[in-house]
Amino acid sequence: MKFKYYDILSQLIMGYVLLIFLMMVFEIKYDNSYFVPYIAFAFVIGYFINVISSLLESFYYWTIGGVPSDNLLKIKKGKMYTGISKVKFYEASKVIELLKKDVADENANEGKMFSKAMRVANVKERSRVPDFNSHYAFSRIVLTTMLIITILLIIKYPCCWKIYLIIIPLLLAWERFRQRGYYYAKEVLNEYLKSKNI
Numbered sequence: 608m609k610f611k612y613y614d615i616l617s618q619l620i621m622g623y624v625l626l627i628f629l630m631m632v633f634e635i636k637y638d639n640s641y642f643v644p645y646i647a648f649a650f651v652i653g654y655f656i657n658v659i660s661s662l663l664e665s666f667y668y669w670t671i672g673g674v675p676s677d678n679l680l681k682i683k684k685g686k687m688y689t690g691i692s693k694v695k696f697y698e699a700s701k702v703i704e705l706l707k708k709d710v711a712d713e714n715a716n717e718g719k720m721f722s723k724a725m726r727v728a729n730v731k732e733r734s735r736v737p738d739f740n741s742h743y744a745f746s747r748i749v750l751t752t753m754l755i756i757t758i759l760l761i762i763k764y765p766c767c768w769k770i771y772l773i774i775i776p777l778l779l780a781w782e783r784f785r786q787r788g789y790y791y792a793k794e795v796l797n798e799y800l801k802s803k804n805i
Contacts, residue, residue: 617748619646622653628756632763653748660744660751667747667784675788677717679796680706694789702796705803721795728798736798739791746787750780 626649630637668674679689679696680703688695706720707713728736757773764770 617745618653618657619650620653621656621748621752622649622651625649625652625656625752625755628759632759656748656751656755657744659755660747663751663754664747667750667781668788670781671785671788674717675785676721676792676795679789679792680717680720690789690793691785693786694793696793696796698796698800702800706799721792724795724799727802728795731798731802734798736791736794739787739794743784743787743791746780746784750777750784753777753780 623646626645627637629635672678675690678691679699681689682699682703683689688697689699690696702724703720706723707715710719710723712719725736728734753773753776757777760770760773
């Protein structure tokens, strides 16, 4: 089994952060002699954070106003671009036209069109799409970790107003997740355009 930097960042580090947080909340003393078991347990915790973040993805999409790839492939009247103010995509009309031809369906939905663009983008050598995908997945795991920590803190200390300040980093993690989703989808569509020599 070959580990990539994404595995270390997403599973090991986030798992370790949550492990240390849980030890603090449940007042378990950290023992340096158990460092290796802590690392192993942190990786398992990180794995389950990854699972939970995947299960929550539909909920996260609902909170950000829909699936980023779908939103990039929806033209809105009066706007020169699709996406969000931080991540604008100006070639949506061109991409939609090309994708509808490629999938041979004039009424293809955004999901079907994006799947086609992904198939094209993922086979290209020296593509940045895997990196963007890793960044997106990592931001989703950070958001999930922050959500778990926030919920546990509010349950443990419901009357302490200072605990509610944890909502600030949670909102920052949410915003970063939103941006990374759009960056990833935009990169896939840009790679698709490059494959068409446009």
